[in-house]
Amino acid sequence: MNIKKFDSRFEILSIAKIVQENEMTKTFVFESSIGGKPGQFLMMWIPGFDEKPMSIAFDDGKELWVTICAVGPFSQKMHELKVGDKVGVRGPLGTHYKFKAGEHLALVAGGYGAAPMYFVAHEAVKAKCKVEFLIGARNKDLLLYGQKILGLGVDLHISTDDGSAGFKGYITQVLDKVMDEKKINQVFTCGPEVMMKVVGQVAEKHGVEAYMSMEKYMKCGIGVCGQCAIDDKGDLCCKKGPVMKWSYLKKLPEMGQYHRDAQGRKHYFFKPLAK
Numbered sequence: 001m002n003i004k005k006f007d008s009r010f011e012i013l014s015i016a017k018i019v020q021e022n023e024m025t026k027t028f029v030f031e032s033s034i035g036g037k038p039g040q041f042l043m044m045w046i047p048g049f050d051e052k053p054m055s056i057a058f059d060d061g062k063e064l065w066v067t068i069c070a071v072g073p074f075s076q077k078m079h080e081l082k083v084g085d086k087v088g089v090r091g092p093l094g095t096h097y098k099f100k101a102g103e104h105l106a107l108v109a110g111g112y113g114a115a116p117m118y119f120v121a122h123e124a125v126k127a128k129c130k131v132e133f134l135i136g137a138r139n140k141d142l143l144l145y146g147q148k149i150l151g152l153g154v155d156l157h158i159s160t161d162d163g164s165a166g167f168k169g170y171i172t173q174v175l176d177k178v179m180d181e182k183k184i185n186q187v188f189t190c191g192p193e194v195m196m197k198v199v200g201q202v203a204e205k206h207g208v209e210a211y212m213s214m215e216k217y218m219k220c221g222i223g224v225c226g227q228c229a230i231d232d233k234g235d236l237c238c239k240k241g242p243v244m245k246w247s248y249l250k251k252l253p254e255m256g257q258y259h260r261d262a263q264g265r266k267h268y269f270f271k272p273l274a275k
């Protein structure tokens with residue numbers, strides 16, 4: 001019988017440190033490793049409560065970080081946990097960002113997407129890549145990981161919607177300008193789907209492939225339950241993704257349009273136009 005080795009693990013880990021990144025966001029640090037690569041995710045379990053997918057914000061073989069924005073029941077429960085509390089961690093799961101040594105990469109982050117993008121940048125710098133790190137937020141207080149990113153020695157580009165830091169406007173406008181001026185080999189992005197869609201369009205305009213981390217409602221994370229099936233292909237986001245390429249994603253009817261909740265109901269990012 002051909003049984004494929006299952007290479008993710010499950011561990012109960014104690015929270016070693018909690019960093020308050022901004023009003024809504026905390027990073028949970030564990031003195032452990034699950035061998036995660038940039039872009040992969042893990043299933044975070046609060047015993048007796050729920051289990052949810054979270055991006056691996058960092059994993060260097062010694063420390064594992066997960067950065068969580070408090071938006072609903074699970075993420076708020078995570079924010080109530082203290083140093084020493086235990087959670088279950090299952091992973092690493094899914095696909096990751098891939099690059100070759102010496103490439104020139106543009107990494108575009110929005111919201112807590114800055115965390116996995118920081119992990120990509122950290123690994124890319126080690127591989128002697130040149131990195132343009134573009135990070136956008138509504139205002140300067142919501143910018144994440146700024147000091148950590150500067151510590152990597154990458155070219156940092158910031159935008160805010162209100163102009164309180166960096167360029168006033170969208171980070172995708174900054175990306176367009178960077179790609180006008182520099183020869184970029186690949187574009188990687190993580191953030192709100194609507195932003196990533198524009199990142200894909202800008203990269204395509206410059207003839208460059210973009211890879212993006214998609215968030216679909218996931219339950220098992222290992223391709224069993226079918227919850228994260230992608231319209232209208234039926235591919236499972238937890239197996240084919242979360243990191244997928246724009247040339248595939250741009251053909252999907254749901255890309256940048258809607259996401260589905262736990263019951264599979266559609267929620268449009270914008271109100272659909274009346275027919």
Ligand SMILES: Cc1cc2nc3c(=O)[nH]c(=O)nc-3n(C[C@H](O)[C@H](O)[C@H](O)COP(=O)(O)OP(=O)(O)OC[C@H]3O[C@@H](n4cnc5c(N)ncnc54)[C@H](O)[C@@H]3O)c2cc1C
Binds near residue numbers: 054112218
């Ligand atoms: C691969 C993957 C990686 C993720 N990484 C992270 C991470 O690093 N940090 C983090 O904070 N969260 C991450 N998430 C989201 C996380 O799994 C939970 O969905 C989130 O914490 C909200 O759960 P909740 O129970 O707190 O709130 P919920 O009640 O589930 O959601 C609260 C609000 O957010 C909206 N919402 C939830 N999911 C989505 C979505 N996919 N798209 C648009 N709106 C949505 C809901 O509609 C609701 O309005 C990731 C999800 C996936 C699939």
